[in-house]
Amino acid sequence: MHPFKEKEWLLGLLLASLVLLLIFLGNLPLRDWDEGTYAIVAREIYRTGNWLYPTLQGEPFLLKPPLMQWLIALCYQLGGVQEFTTRFPGAVLTALGVPLLYLVGRLVFTENLPALFAALVYLTMLPVVRHGRLAMLDGMTISFFLLLLFCLLKARHDKKYALGVGFCLGLITLTKGMLVVVLGGIVGLFLLANRQIILLKNPYLWLGMLLGNAPAIAWYVSQWQHYGNDFLQVHFQAQAFDRLGQAVEGNSGPPWYYIIELLKYAFPWLLFLPGGLYLSWKQRHTAWGCLILISTIVYLLTISLMKTKLPWYVMPIYPFLALAIGVNLSYIWQERKFKVKLWATFLALIAIISLAGCVYFIIADPQPVLIIMGIVLAITMGMAAWLIKKRDRNFIPVLFSGMYLVLALLMSSQSWVWELNEAFPVKPVAALIRANVPVGTQIYTSFAYGRPSLDFYSDCKVTAATVPVLQQILFNKSYLLLDKDTMDKINLNDSKILGKSQGFTLILPSINSNF
Numbered sequence: 001m002h003p004f005k006e007k008e009w010l011l012g013l014l015l016a017s018l019v020l021l022l023i024f025l026g027n028l029p030l031r032d033w034d035e036g037t038y039a040i041v042a043r044e045i046y047r048t049g050n051w052l053y054p055t056l057q058g059e060p061f062l063l064k065p066p067l068m069q070w071l072i073a074l075c076y077q078l079g080g081v082q083e084f085t086t087r088f089p090g091a092v093l094t095a096l097g098v099p100l101l102y103l104v105g106r107l108v109f110t111e112n113l114p115a116l117f118a119a120l121v122y123l124t125m126l127p128v129v130r131h132g133r134l135a136m137l138d139g140m141t142i143s144f145f146l147l148l149l150f151c152l153l154k155a156r157h158d159k160k161y162a163l164g165v166g167f168c169l170g171l172i173t174l175t176k177g178m179l180v181v182v183l184g185g186i187v188g189l190f191l192l193a194n195r196q197i198i199l200l201k202n203p204y205l206w207l208g209m210l211l212g213n214a215p216a217i218a219w220y221v222s223q224w225q226h227y228g229n230d231f232l233q234v235h236f237q238a239q240a241f242d243r244l245g246q247a248v249e250g251n252s253g254p255p256w257y258y259i260i261e262l263l264k265y266a267f268p269w270l271l272f273l274p275g276g277l278y279l280s281w282k283q284r285h286t287a288w289g290c291l292i293l294i295s296t297i298v299y300l301l302t303i304s305l306m307k308t309k310l311p312w313y314v315m316p317i318y319p320f321l322a323l324a325i326g327v328n329l330s331y332i333w334q335e336r337k338f339k340v341k342l343w344a345t346f347l348a349l350i351a352i353i354s355l356a357g358c359v360y361f362i363i364a365d366p367q368p369v370l371i372i373m374g375i376v377l378a379i380t381m382g383m384a385a386w387l388i389k390k391r392d393r394n395f396i397p398v399l400f401s402g403m404y405l406v407l408a409l410l411m412s413s414q415s416w417v418w419e420l421n422e423a424f425p426v427k428p429v430a431a432l433i434r435a436n437v438p439v440g441t442q443i444y445t446s447f448a449y450g451r452p453s454l455d456f457y458s459d460c461k462v463t464a465a466t467v468p469v470l471q472q473i474l475f476n477k478s479y480l481l482l483d484k485d486t487m488d489k490i491n492l493n494d495s496k497i498l499g500k501s502q503g504f505t506l507i508l509p510s511i512n513s514n515f
Contacts, residue, residue, distance in 0.1 A: 006112070010099045013119050017098035020123065020408055021091040021132055026084030028417045029427055029453060035135040036452030037063075039086045042072035043456070046081070052219075053226055057461050058440075060227060062234040065219065067174040068137055086135045094132030094139025098123045100146040101319050105326065107153040108288035113333065117396070118319075118326025124403035127265045128318050130416060137176045138315035144171045145183050146319060152187065152199070153287070159202050166208030173216040178240040182302055183316070186295050193290040243308035253309035258300060261314050262321075268381070268399060269325050271346055272332075275339075276324030279331060288323065295320040333393050344385040351381035365415075373409035376402060423451065424502045429481070430457030432506055436498040443479040444470060445504070446486035480507045 030036050041054050041061050054061040054069055061069075071089035079085040101122050105115025122128055132139035151164030165187075172180045191197060199205060223231045242248055262270060277296070283289035296317060303313045332338065358374035361367060380402025387395035410416050424447075437443065437460055444465045454462050462481060465473060467489055470480065474490070481504050482490070498506040 006106070009112070009116060010102065013099045013102055013123070014095070016404070017095035017123055018092070020129055020404065020411065021095040022088075023408065024412050025087050025091055025133060026082055027412075028083070028414065029420060029425070030083060030086060030135065030456060031417050031419050032423075032451050032453050034137075035086065036454075036456045038069055038072060038135050039081075039456045040452060041066075042069045042076060042086070043081055045069060045073035046076040052222060057455065060230075062223070062227065062231050063239050064137070065174045065177050065216070067171065068135070068140065072135065087133055090135055090137075090140050091133050093143050094128070097128075097132075097139065097143035097146050097319065100143060100150060101322060104146055104149050104153065104319075105288075105323060107150065108286075108291055108323075109327065114288075114323075114327040114330035116326075117329040117333075118323045120400045121269050121325045121329070122319055122322035124400060124407060125266065125269060125318055125322065126407065126410075127261075127315065129407050129411065131312055131315055133411065134417070136312060138312050141172055141176045141179065142316055142319060144168050144175065145316065148172075148183075148187065149291075152191075152196075155199060155202060155205070156196065159204050162199060162202045162205035163208035163212075165205055166210065166212030168212070169209070170212040170214070170216045173213065174219065177235065179316075182299065186298050189294050189298060190291055193294060194287050244306050246307050248308045251308050251310050255304045257309045258304055258314045258317075261311055266318075266321070268347060268350060268384075268403070269322075271343060272325045272328045273321060275331070276321075276326070276328035279327055280324055288327065292320050292324045292327075296324070329396055333396060336391065336393055338388060338391050340388055340391065344388045347381045347385040347388065351378045351385065354378035354381060367413055367415065369409055369413040370415060373406055373413070376409065377406045380406065423447075424504070426451060426454040426457050428501045429504055430454055432499045432501040432504075433458035433460055433462070433481070436506060437479055441479060443481055444473050445481040446470060446483050447481070447504075474509050477509055480509060481505070482507060 030039055037056065041056050044055050044057075045051055045066075048055075051066075051070060051073075054066050068090065072086055075085040075088050079088075098119050102115050102119035105118045106112065109115050128139070145168070148165055148168035151161045151168065154161035155165070169180055169184060172183060191199060223235070238248070266273075277292070280289045280292040284293055299317050299320075300314075303309075306313070354374050354377040358371055358378070361370045361374060380398060384395040384398045384402070387393075387398060433443065434457075437458070439459045441460045443458075443460050443462045445462050446467070447464055450462060450464045467486060470482075470486065470490065474480070474492075479498075483503055484505075487505060487507075492507060492509055495507050495509045498508060500506070
């Protein structure tokens with residue numbers, strides 16, 4: 001491809017991904033758990049200037065390395081403390097993954113079309129866009145890994161690019177800690193399978209490993225010296241090794257848990273994955289074939305065998321699925337080989353479900369944006385099914401453009417963070433607390449569990465407690481946030497009711513309160 005044309009594609013992919021990842025980024029509150037937690041940590045860094053030893057409500061934050069929190073704190077300094085600045089660094093870094101995947105595809109495929117299709121598939125995958133917009137670690141980790149692969153592949157022709165491998169490993173380590181072991185293992189297996197062991201003799205690789213990992217090593221050493229064995233116990237044992245052998249905090253699931261996650265959220269592109277994996281197997285001697293197979297199999301097997309199961313653990317597999325789907329779509333485009341009955345039936349079924357969704361939104365949740373989204377999705381899938389029936393390869397650009405528009409509409413709506421509907425809205429309750437309670441005050445609530453998002457918006461520590469514990473706390477004259485059922489069980493004589501919101505009452509008990 002002409003270099004100027006390739007720059008146009010890169011710029012187009014970057015702009016398209018930035019638009020999709022940044023539109024209405026701050027239109028919804030932060031969710032539990034990661035978003036609220038990271039926002040609190042970043043705000044404390046911003047307020048105190050304590051960049052080296054981050055804290056969570058004054059206590060040492062030992063769970064994760066601090067790169068994401070550093071970036072959010074920097075955004076707070078530039079743009080204030082708000083939802084947009086909280087999500088901005090992760091969203092931008094996730095958006096960079098789209099052109100990076102295109103560059104990786106160009107190097108492994110040595111042609112443009114499958115690389116372009118892979119990047120467009122990655123851009124229009126719902127989990128990639130949605131999780132990338134949240135203040136979470138996965139999207140930026142994937143982008144660092146794609147940059148690592150780009151440097152690794154470029155180093156075959158220009159040894160200096162090997163410098164980037166070590167720096168990317170250091171960035172991954174400072175973002176998500178022990179995940180670097182799994183991703184580094186995938187890189188090692190790829191080097192073996194692709195016969196690139198000669199890279200280990202490249203002095204730039206080892207210089208990059210030394211310089212790139214020095215900040216991460218220095219941070220880990222500083223934490224160990226400052227906190228001692230507490231850091232090792234929390235950061236490595238509880239956050240890493242325990243998750244391999246036990247279901248931490250009850251987050252368990254069967255070995256096929258992540259297969260179900262892919263089936264739920266990866267359509268319509270999942271329809272073309274089997275063909276892509278088949279082509280990868282047939283071409284397993286090529287760079288792209290072994291990269292897709294090794295990355296997909298090793299990573300999926302690793303997370304499936306872990307006892308702790310969380311939906312976002314599957315995120316790093318999406319770029320490799322996109323590569324497999326991209327090569328299959330390219331094959332379909334060039335060879336015009338269709339599985340007419342299977343593809344048309346599935347896409348028509350999605351169109352019918354989309355129309356049913358429109359009816360639901362009209363009746364139960366009349367958001368115009370969601371209604372339009374359902375109509376666009378139905379038209380896209382119906383048109384693609386019709387083109388497949390005609391054996392017209394233009395169903396591929398129809399799917400790309402339609403899915404992009406559907407995702408843009410979803411991200412413009414009030415529903416893209418659907419977990420917010422799992423519990424009461426935090427902002428009105430937080431406003432009640434801020435109006436009546438000094439910043440940093442300990443509050444106890446009868447709600448079933450603590451919510452980091454409520455802690456963030458209220459700027460207080462709201463701790464969940466059972467009724468017996470609340471009975472003990474009552475005499476300490478602490479602030480209480482109680483639902484109606486709990487208030488009926490407690491005799492709050494002469495207590496001061498400060499206000500009500502979302503079914504909760506904020507109370508300052510009298511010292512003489514009893515049961």
